[in-house]
Amino acid sequence: MEWGRHDPMNHRRPQPQLGQPSASSTLGPVPEPGIAPVPGSAGGRPPAALEKEQNLLEGFRNVLAGEGRKATFTCAGRLPLVLHSGRDDTGDLTPRTDREVQEQRIVTECVRIRFGAESGGNILSLPMDGEPHEAEALDKLIQGCDQATFGRHGKDVLDETYRRAGAMGIGDFMTDFCPYKTGIIDIVTQLLLPSIVGDLTSGPQRSELAVQHDVTADQEHQIRYAVEYEICASNQSDMRSLRVSHLPSLLAILDVPLAGRAEFEEILQVFALQRTGSINFPDVFAVAAKRLHAKRLAGERTRGTQTLGPNELRRRMMFRGLRAELYKLNVYSGPHGLFKPHVDTPRSDMQIGSLVVCLPVPFEGGALAVRHQGQEVVHDWSAGMCADNKMVIQWAAFYSDCEHEVLKVTAGHRITLTYNLFLTPGTGLLAGKALSLQPSQLPLSQQMKVSCATPEFMPQGGYIGFMLTHGYPHTHKDLHHFVPNMLKGSDIVLYEAMHAVGLSSALEPIDSDSLPGHDALQHLERLHQANRRSWKNQHTEIGTHEANSRLAATEIEYEPDENSELCEEDVDMDSSEYEDVHEKTRNAPMKQRMRAREKIVWIGGGGQEELSKAYLAYGNQAELKVKYSKVALLVKVPSWAERGGSGAVASGTMGDPVSLE
Template sequence: MSDNGDSDTSSTSVDNNLTVQIARALASFLSKSAIFACGGAVPIQDRKDDETSAAPVTIRWDSSRSIKKLTLPLSLDRNADRDARLAALVRDTQPAGFGLKGKDVVDESYRKASKLDPTGFSTNFCPYEAGIVDAIAQALLPTRTAKYHGVRAELYKLNVYRAPSGLFKAHVDTPRSTLQFGSLVVCLPCAHEGGQLVVRHDGHSRTFDWTGSSDSVQWAAFFSDCEHEVLEVTSGYRLTLTYNLYACTGLGQLGGNCTALESQQLPLYEEVKNALANPQFMPDGGTLGQYCRHAYAHTTKAGADTLPQVLKGSDMVAHEVFSALGVDIRIRPVLDHITNQDDGCGPLDKKFHKRDHVGMGLGDPVAVDSYEQDSIEDVYAEYPHSWEAVTWLNGPRHNTSSVEFAYLRYGNEASIEFGYSYCALLFNVLSYAKRVEVAKAEGYTLE
């Protein structure tokens, strides 16, 4: 794919119609920004030296005559009366209402649950320490303003949905501030069945099923304008901590190194997995490309050293998903396409329409040798690059380009001109046969 020959066998205009269709579907999926919810799991380990896990969750609450304590999962609670303590916690909660026309209403046909307010309990669980808040900041934080790059999670309630028939019908939350952009639901490690959280937005739907598990803290976060519901709990107790999410100042550097974010929960994951599983999609392999939707300092050495850690939004999501599916990823500068350049030397050879000049690596701008008789093709040829056929999922955003190289341009007087590049994610898609082998080695199947 990256040889410098003139052959049209690996052209950007992919001959395989199905490959084009699937690439367009992926591009359409990205362009609709269908990333409205994310989630994951943090295992519970009773070991202080394990930085990838959370400690057992302790809850202390005000009872009628004393302060009581419960540890979850129950298997790690050393008190003989742990089942009675769980029942006491449920008994000490109050009916949970919902907002209706500015009032708090209790109606068990619409919501059957109970709650404790933050003033009535405390817990050692911290979503910041678990890495959840940082994961949300990069995967879900809206890009409506450059002022806020972080997330503040404010504890709102402890909720209990118990069998039989604990539920919350479909609804949309009302933001409590102009800076509130979403909600976080943390499911505590307490065995139950049912109670799936279903989140819907713009024709898309995500279901978070936490049934049966009592050895990890599981979570989901979603935008405030998402419709969501809790399906009926059929067995046990579904205990959750809910948080309001607010945009705040902060800095995220988690791309490519985020253990708390579960790639399988991202909506793009299934789309990419299905494409890779299709034997007619790039059967012989090739290169998919995504121009970064956000601007990065990719033409400086210091900025290059921060990638992929500072990827954000859909850039980070694409990187995480393709990486989780065993696809090799390169982050490279791609020159502003040569067909956009006009040096007055007439039309370019058709071969230039079918490939891109991909830089050999990120870093500071370089100087390119040029001579009086050189055309723009000659100048581009002097830039250190590979000449590649890329199937692009999107087009470049002009406000994300940066100076990549400088050269002398001759006319009546010599002048210094500049070539520009865009930061891009290049996904090296293997042949179908090799994709199946990689999937098996990574512990999942494509078929």
């Protein structure tokens, strides 16, 4: 069977997957696990060439699956408790020697919880040593808890068949347990936010123009990049054909848009520009520099990735840290305590994970199962909590978009402290340790390099869409630029691998119909063209990912599935706030978006099923406008001719050009 433009039904048909019958739904199942034939690529090509291409694409799937299996999505640990340790003068239990730090040999003392009126009434000290007043304090703590609710369809619900637990908010208790002091946050940071090894580019020297206008090298990159992007977006051949009328969109790309007509007129006057005239590079530079300065003076926060220079973006990617915020104390009591499968509602668009610390109180059952991409890790803490062996604090952390559940507690009380983990700028001190990524060495980079060096691989060029396996939260259109450094597990491996190869790529929100934006490919093409131009023009070192993230709200539609007990929280969103790319996307004709989807060879798709079903919130903050987005990384594969054909260096890239040796 041939696929491609020669098939008159092609645009209406969902893309069949390798080895799978095509689905009958009108929207089609794409993207789903598996490889679709390269759209429009079959006509006239010898079967052997097609087979070679399919094998290379299949290679991506295998490598991705391997990365998925390797990638960490949850981690856990135990902290031995030392009672009456005899602190040193500083009262500090933090490891002091380098060896202790490396081995994370940390112990902790008993944990105290102060609760009751004004947090002053009662103290529970754990582990309990059998004194009657301790049992009394434990009883009081349990009595002082509210019944835990959770969010479902945007509302707080109390449903004991789904969640049976007591909850105490942070306003009602205090504890001296500290996840930083005990080293937990260090470990979780290393495991869930692997650092990326690579040099920050020093970038080219500032030009005279930049010095004259007092802009940094990063800002100079941004301006040059915006110009290239505008040239491509407006189908101009080069700078010489840019006119005054291009200024507004060029400034918008730079994230310093003109407020209105009056401002436009003012700029024309200040820079003595003719309304219908052409503009030259120094003019554009001067206007842009002035606006960037004004913005900085106004103390406005930078908005999109468009305005992040290559160094800034890499820095954010390379040095990631975590901040833990105590959220709740929960008590799951036998014989009925449980919390069925759910994902944690992100509390902000910077939330990346959740941490659960299990306090030393005996209980049975109550394992925490965490799932991602068909894999499951079960943290069973009951053994460590049995009556004669309770000298340990156990904890687990996981990406909060991963489905998890607390199995039934059959006896005793399972008392936990839960923390939300937010991304923060890290110090990068961990870089170079075993958990670091070396992007150019990643199997995915190698696979892409080999593919690009093969003439049979997408000879006319094309697009590959990798579905990310995790969901990404965000509240607001202005905040989506955090997404690249929010990437988790195997998603960051994929992103980094494509970055290392130097292909143009873009993070694209995928909506509840599994469709990308109608202009997703135009956007990617423009990036690619801009990248090529910049590369050719020696305006090097603007990474291919800098202007490319345009994630916005994606509502995840809940389709009840009788086999699933999962629920979805439908966080209320004021759609008027989302006048962005995605809004336009939503309103764009379905046909266009389907066409965009069909032009892409999809690889992977595992995460979305899980995400769309396992969508449930907990807690009492249903009003927060935070959602997980489904996201794809779209990659532009240049044609064989553009890749260098004869085996020379590919010209479709910049930064790290694909070297086809």
